[in-house]
Amino acid sequence: MSTNQRKPAKPSRRGTHQDAAAKHQRDLLAFMLLIRHFEERCVELYSAARIRGFVHLYIGEEAVAVGVLDALGPADSVVSTYREHGHALARGVPTDAVMAEMYGKTTGCSRGRGGSMHLFDVGRRFFGGNAIVAGGLPLAAGLALAEKMRGGPGVVCCFFGDGAFAEGEFHETANLAVLWGLPLLLACENNLYAMGTPLSVEHGQTDLAMRAASYGMPAWAVDGMDVLAVEDAAHRAVGGIRAGHGPYFLELRTYRFRAHSMYDPDRYRNKEEIERWRTRDPVVLLTQRMKSAGDLNDEAYAELDRRATDEVDRAVTAAEAAPVESVGDLLRYVTTAPGDLSEGH
Template identity: 60%
Template sequence: TGVMAALNGDDSVVATYREHGHALLRGMSARSVMAEMYGKLTGCSRGRGGSMHLFDKDLNFYGGNAIVGGGLPTAVGLALADKMQKRDRVTVCFFGEGAMAEGEFHESMNLAELWQLPVLFVCENNLYAMGTALRRSESETNLPMKAASYEMPAWSVDGMDVLAVADSAQRAVDAVRGGGGPHFLEARTYRFRAHSMFDPERYRDKAEVEQWRERDPIDLLLAKLEVPDDELAALEEEIRVEVEDAVDFAENSPDEDVADLMTFVYSPSSTVAGRLS
């Protein structure tokens, strides 16, 4: 939330497989998102992407990505295109700390710094890559140090404090947009729930989870903003209505015709596509 608030409409966003909040904040409608999660034709990816592949080119939202670290090279490519075409844009790339053990992370960081590309790397560090603790997967757990090794400006922020993230992100985005080259921002946060419905969560104890819950970012933000109860209730009702409308829209949307099964799999001019048509 804090990072998205720092962006302009022309900026590009590349997210992870937990991209739903990013997509909605970018301006994607709840209907489009919900229909995609239902696998319906009216979804943002025509029902072909599902929950982990939300995408909207008109919003410069270049998707979630089911591949850990898979969005990093895409973000660097977008930033390279902007630099070559002299466009005043910033590309923001979100990823988790687990992606920092992937080769494409280091390739992307190196190239972005080498060519001074306008990209902000945002690591959402929730301490666990699925069930693997950070200390068991990284020899250096001070993540900004990894970016600093590429001579890239890097720092950490309390990811549970929305306003602190917004301030820190604005500083980073302004620096990138001003010609300061790529930057790295680590948001230290926590995942309250299991990684998935198949996760027994045996890698952490309940006391740790409850300790982090005391710093729930929504509760902290509401406390700082001192939102009156009636305004909060009205907002929650507005959200409830929007979600119910999105669910109803998705459930009543059509599936894609089976005759279009091979559409978008191959390019229209492909000889393979011709043989399959």
């Protein structure tokens, strides 16, 4: 599997040859498998104290990242949350660079200074995870405003969780995006819980798409466990944005199979609920659909799974061998020595 920048797929699979559609679905499945194996390995590494700090896993939500980012091209921008490993991998940030960042090594995409919650890759226009709930929304609005002022073709996609609806930043961003006609895709990953608080306890109206539509933008809910449904919705939304119709909102209804973070004892959900959602595992759903259509057999699936596992294995090996930053460089990028900046710059 290549770790290069993903190329956007055609806006629709309708009318294409069946083999091309099957290959495209295999690509989607391959990325979901890569994210799944990456996250499962992070569980092992965190338990072994190889990865430290806060870690927020994306297991169960893979269809959202893979489906939405399929609609974006290299000139588009992405702003993410602290649960962003899947977004970074689906965007094409190299697996070894993401894993090295988890380790805090200098070969990481943020030179080991960001860790799990602050992945960043300016070359792929992946403008970071953000540790503050809703904190990425104003940044995304700024990027979208800059794109519009330049007259560029780019779209800015901002991922955020349902918990962001309780923050003023969402409402301010949504309002300004509509007023200014910004090329902004608001991708809400509604996994039903803001940390440990159920959506139904926090909000009187839980139809988030309807609330977003009240600002005057196209908005609808999507089955976030179905990567093909997510992909179709994302292409429709991005197409509308590129056509100059301003911002769009997608409520991607999904579920995280793991706790909020590795520190979270997860006592606010019952096992029956978790198991019920596991029956709609996005990786399994696409695999079953492809097998039923005759587009995937057990051997082909095993090969995709092996490639994903091997890629994660190589990333772990590289991260283990990578250097940590020297003590002498600890203030680099933090302070500026006198004379380093010329007057007026």
